Amino acid sequence: MRLDKFLKVSRLIKRRTLAKEISDKGRISINGIVAKASSNVKVGDELAIQFGTKIVTVKIEALQENAKKEEAANLYSLVREEKVSNS
Template structure:
């Protein structure tokens, strides 16, 4: 599954266009490698996303094309969340 689609389906980022912009700005890595919106994800991958002043590390549990709002969080596990000091 594409990175931008996963971010939208999992509701980590609300819109797919916004997910694409974040990826294109170089704020997401997959297993330590710089990610593009079109990068392919597999279950077990680890994402690191920079949200403003936060760095969030996420482990992907499952990939599904559609998911109900209540089940969206089951697709991933937040490994750690840390604040960035600038």
């Protein structure tokens, strides 16, 4: 599954176009490698997403084409969340 589609379906990022913009700016990495929106993700991959001054790392637990709001949280598990200093 494409990275931008997974981010939208899992509701980590609300819109697919926003997911594409963020990944094209190099703010998302898959298993430590900077990823593009078209990169493929699979179960077991770790995504590190930079939201402003925060980096959220999640592990992909499942892939689905569509997910209801209640199911979206089951697609990934939070590994860590860390603040980034601006210095």
